[in-house]
Amino acid sequence: MKRAGFDTIWLPMALLIPQLMIIAIFFYWPAGWALQSSFFLQDPFGFGSTFVGAENYTSLLGNDQYKRVAGFTILYSVLVTFFSLAIALLLAVKADKVIKGAKTYRTLLMWVYAIAPPVAGFLGILFFDQSTGPLTKFFQMFGWDFKLGVDYNATATAMVIVAVWKQIPVNFIFFLSGLQSIPRSVREAAMIDNRSATGRFWQVTFPLLAPTAFFLLIINITYALFDTFGIIDALMKGEPGNNPMTLVYKVYLDGFRGNDLGGSSAQSVVLMALVLLLTVFQFRLVERRIHYT
Amino acid sequence: MVETTLVTPAETHRPNRIKWGAIGDHTILILGALLMMLPPLLALTTASHDAVTIHREGLQLTLGDDLGKNFRTAMFDKGGFTQTVDGMLMLMNSFILGIGFAVGKIVISMMAAYAIVYFRLRFATLAFWVIFTTLLLPLEVRILPSYEAIQKLGLTNTYTGLIVPLIASATGTFFFRQFFMSVPEELAEAARIDGAGPWTFFVDILIPLSKTMIAAIFIIMFVFGWNQYLWPTLITTDEGFFTLVRGIKQIVLSYTDSQIPEHGQALALAIVAMIPPVLVVVFFQNWFVKGLTESDK
Amino acid sequence: MAQVSLEGIRKVYPNGFRAVQTTSFTIQDGEFVVLVGPSGCGKSTLLRMIAGLEEITEGVLKIGDRVVNDVDPADRDIAMVFQNYALYPHMTVRKNIGYGLKNRGTPAAAIDAKVQDAARMLNLTEYLDRKPAQLSGGQRQRVAMGRAVVRDPALFLFDEPLSNLDAKLRNQMRIEIKALQRRLGTTAVYVTHDQVEAMTMADRIIVLNEGRIEQIGTPSEIYHNPASTFVASFMGAPPMxxxxxxxxxxxxxxxxxxxxxxxxxxxxxxxxxxxxxxxxxxxxxxxxxxxxxxxxxxxxxxxxxxxxxxxxxxxxxxxxxxxxxxxxxxxxxxxxxxxxxxxxxxxx
Structure with a gap:
């Protein structure tokens, strides 16, 4: 709040009401409802709902399929985060270094940000096409009979590749802006103190970039968990079958296709807890960030 | 270019030195640019071929003759399961979602942020926490209950049901709050002494000052709204409300169900779905990058 | 034109910090009073209370004969020049200077005439259609002055208006501000931490330390007969x-x-x-x-x-x-x- 704020009451009330109404109706009501119905079995908005306590949760933990999905989600998030961060960092460092064409490179490397995940997934289908896809042929060269949508590992690989590709621009933008905000004088001091460019990068540039990297770590995990829904949905071509999927996709699948509302709600609550955990972690990092800058 | 006219001592000693480092840098950057550019470009070239060629040979590197035909069919021929929806309708719906979401978000969050930052309110702190808790849980996490809420309100297959729930997160309010906090205190004080009331100050000073910020957030939100997939998939079952991004899977499926899948037309639609957000991001990239990278501070 | 009187004014912040201890003094009509002291001494708080930007915990504040404790800043008939000038960055110089008049419902023609007058007085005529970003530091300072002068207020308040300028410009503006105030005869309260400014500009100086008045007097009295070791060491360079x-x-x-x-x-x-x-x-x-x-x-x-x-x-x-x-x-x-x-x- 500003130190000399206005004292009126009605204007700020009127200004706040739209936002508060929207989040009350579309955030707090649904979130509370999810929490409540995760303790019920059957159709919670009919009359047939029974209170089952934590049963939905315990049955989740005992469910092998759920464990498998959770396992895939973790692996998927780690791979997507690692590769998209690594490639983006490499490109950002190079784009920060070159003098000619820096602006052009930036444009070329970032515009994919604007492509919607399911559209990226659709492009992926063509690249991984069974008979004509260039990447299918590439994997076949190594003797891997790559079958998108049929072979679990093949589908998983395709999902990771498309998700990484789609996420590189965001990471690139943040890394580049982080690099550009390192003061010129610091770099010049490092040039005088250290002859090796690699040494300078790991000892000076990278530590200064660490806050950005931490922030991006969270962003990327969130991305892998939630925003890749469209990619996954497109790549399994509407047939979940034996295909790999993330936790969010399973919430959707059980809730909307399987009509297991209690189970799906319990999964939602588990996801909420996961996100809260990530956020707490992020806030602690944000606090640390202040020391860096 | 200054750097080419300067002659450093090292260069005078070795006039024809080749800068291997710079060549390496450019090579990596060009490879990276190709990695990012190639898939959409191939989509464009492939979209210019007829269905049989694409079905038999897959992605095409060269431009064919059917570009216009594929786009025309995709945009103007009624298709889908009900044979009532064409590309133009989906394009319009995408714009309604993108612009409606961005404008709604900006208006609502600017008002809320102004109320929180510039007024001495007893419940300002409470309002702050009530609003910012929503940052913790993205829509995807609470997708099922949100859908139930919309259904109970009878808002499925309406633009309201499509757009308003997406606004129910505090990202915009958070951006504007951060920005308002960075506006010098003295500006509001000077305005008060100049006789401006809270509303006059908002309209005369704060909104004009936020122009760049508004532009940046508009771009980010437009792209975000345009690219929504999961929520529209649930809320709009009537094809008349399909956006391009929401419709793409349906279209792909209905095209691929036929003997020879009409991949050319499906690609044409995918390209139409990419063009507006891509243009916005490319043309306004300075605002966009600024908005994106400063939002986390 | 007005006399300003503070009677038992006190400021305690909600967190319990006592920014200004019980303080009383009167500023005569047309007088140029400088509040001086180290940072955190309460001088800005005092000024902001006079401006109405800070609530008065206790005591009575009068501008002229009117008690203004609960009067909105806009209605106190004051003008203020801020340290960072607080110019509206999106408005031209003309609009910046005229904004206060516009909000008071002054007719456009009258605003224009007054803005022209103020601009002439401050040598800003040729810059009227520029935006603040296109002006030098000294010119921005003048615009801030113009915004104060144009309203012809009963009281000028200055909050360290020169501290963002370089030394040479500061000396020059010091003289200009003083001359302008003399010419207009408007009562002025001026806050600074720079004792040279205080010595050269003030009719009377009020030296503050830790929320308390150490001494009130003419520059000469303060310099030659400091009331305490604090005043002795704070005023004068090199110090006593x-x-x-x-x-x-x-x-x-x-x-x-x-x-x-x-x-x-x-x-x-x-x-x-x-x-x-x-x-x-x-x-x-x-x-x-x-x-x-x-x-x-x-x-x-x-x-x-x-x-x-x-x-x-x-x-x-x-x-x-x-x-x-x-x-x-x-x-x-x-x-x-x-x-x-x-x-x-x-x-x-």
Whole structure:
């Protein structure tokens, strides 16, 4: 709040009401409802709902399929985060270094940000096409009979590749802006103190970039968990079958296709807890960030 | 270019030195640019071929003759399961979602942020926490209950049901709050002494000052709204409300169900779905990058 | 035009911090009063309370004959110049200056005439259609002044208006502001931490420390007769020398050595002895021994920094006076000696 704020009451009330109404109706009501119905079995908005306590949760933990999905989600998030961060960092460092064409490179490397995940997934289908896809042929060269949508590992690989590709621009933008905000004088001091460019990068540039990297770590995990829904949905071509999927996709699948509302709600609550955990972690990092800058 | 006219001592000693480092840098950057550019470009070239060629040979590197035909069919021929929806309708719906979401978000969050930052309110702190808790849980996490809420309100297959729930997160309010906090205190004080009331100050000073910020957030939100997939998939079952991004899977499926899948037309639609957000991001990239990278501070 | 009076004004922040202790003073109509003190002394809080930007915890504030404690800043008939100028960045100079008039419903033609007048007075006429970003620091300062002048208020408030300018410009603007205030005859309250500004601009100076008034007086009174060691050391550059000494009737002892100095008044016990560096003469036959460590050449005069009986001490000499590093003797002008209570720091 500003130190000399206005004292009126009605204007700020009127200004706040739209936002508060929207989040009350579309955030707090649904979130509370999810929490409540995760303790019920059957159709919670009919009359047939029974209170089952934590049963939905315990049955989740005992469910092998759920464990498998959770396992895939973790692996998927780690791979997507690692590769998209690594490639983006490499490109950002190079784009920060070159003098000619820096602006052009930036444009070329970032515009994919604007492509919607399911559209990226659709492009992926063509690249991984069974008979004509260039990447299918590439994997076949190594003797891997790559079958998108049929072979679990093949589908998983395709999902990771498309998700990484789609996420590189965001990471690139943040890394580049982080690099550009390192003061010129610091770099010049490092040039005088250290002859090796690699040494300078790991000892000076990278530590200064660490806050950005931490922030991006969270962003990327969130991305892998939630925003890749469209990619996954497109790549399994509407047939979940034996295909790999993330936790969010399973919430959707059980809730909307399987009509297991209690189970799906319990999964939602588990996801909420996961996100809260990530956020707490992020806030602690944000606090640390202040020391860096 | 200054750097080419300067002659450093090292260069005078070795006039024809080749800068291997710079060549390496450019090579990596060009490879990276190709990695990012190639898939959409191939989509464009492939979209210019007829269905049989694409079905038999897959992605095409060269431009064919059917570009216009594929786009025309995709945009103007009624298709889908009900044979009532064409590309133009989906394009319009995408714009309604993108612009409606961005404008709604900006208006609502600017008002809320102004109320929180510039007024001495007893419940300002409470309002702050009530609003910012929503940052913790993205829509995807609470997708099922949100859908139930919309259904109970009878808002499925309406633009309201499509757009308003997406606004129910505090990202915009958070951006504007951060920005308002960075506006010098003295500006509001000077305005008060100049006789401006809270509303006059908002309209005369704060909104004009936020122009760049508004532009940046508009771009980010437009792209975000345009690219929504999961929520529209649930809320709009009537094809008349399909956006391009929401419709793409349906279209792909209905095209691929036929003997020879009409991949050319499906690609044409995918390209139409990419063009507006891509243009916005490319043309306004300075605002966009600024908005994106400063939002986390 | 107005007289401003503060009667028992106090400010306590919600967190319990006492920014301003109970304070009373009156500013005469047309007077230029400077509030000076180190940062955190409460001078800005005091000014902001007069402006109405800060609530008054206790006491009565009058501008003219009107009690204004609960009057909105816009209705107090004041104008304020801020440290960072607080110009509206998206408005032209013309609009910036006229904004206050516009909000008061002044007709457009009258606004234009008044803005023109103010601009002429401040040499801003050719910049009227520029935006603040296209102006230099000094020009922005003038626009801020124009915004204050154009409304013809009863009271000008200045919150460190020159501290963002470089030294040369600051000297120039100091004179301009003072001249403008003289010409308009408007009462002015001016906050600064720079004692040179305070000395040169003020009709009366109010020295503040830790939320309390240390002294109110004309620049000359403050300089020559500081009411406390705080004022003595804060006002004047270089500051007044303050030496620990013992007084026995009228004879002064510094560190046990009885020197043949006569104090202007009689006292027994420990005191702090104050003397301005320019009231000291170097004299081979002098009574006090002074060890010179550093000689500072300032052009118009020279400064000797050193020690008397192991206490830091400075002497100011004319530019032609001979001086060198090492042991020397000095004389203190007896009539320039000021005595302060060692415990309280107050003038004896």
């Amino acid at each position: 020398n303050l030496i620990k000494a013992e007084l026995d009737q009228q004879s002064v002892r510094i560190n046990g050595c009885r020197d043949l100095i006569h104090a202007p008044q009689s006292f027994d016990g420990p005191v702090t002895l104050g003397i301005r560096p320019e009231d000291v003469e170097v004299d081979e036959q002098g009574l006090v021994s002074f060890h010179v460590d550093i000689l500072e050449e300032l052009g118009a005069h020279r400064l000797l920094h050193g020690r008397i009986a192991n206490q830091p001490f400075s002497v100011m000499l004319g530019k032609d006076d001979a001086a060198q590093v090492g042991e020397t003797k000095i004389n203190l002008k007896p009539e320039a000696l000021r005595l302060f209570d060692r415990e309280t720091g107050l003038r004896l």
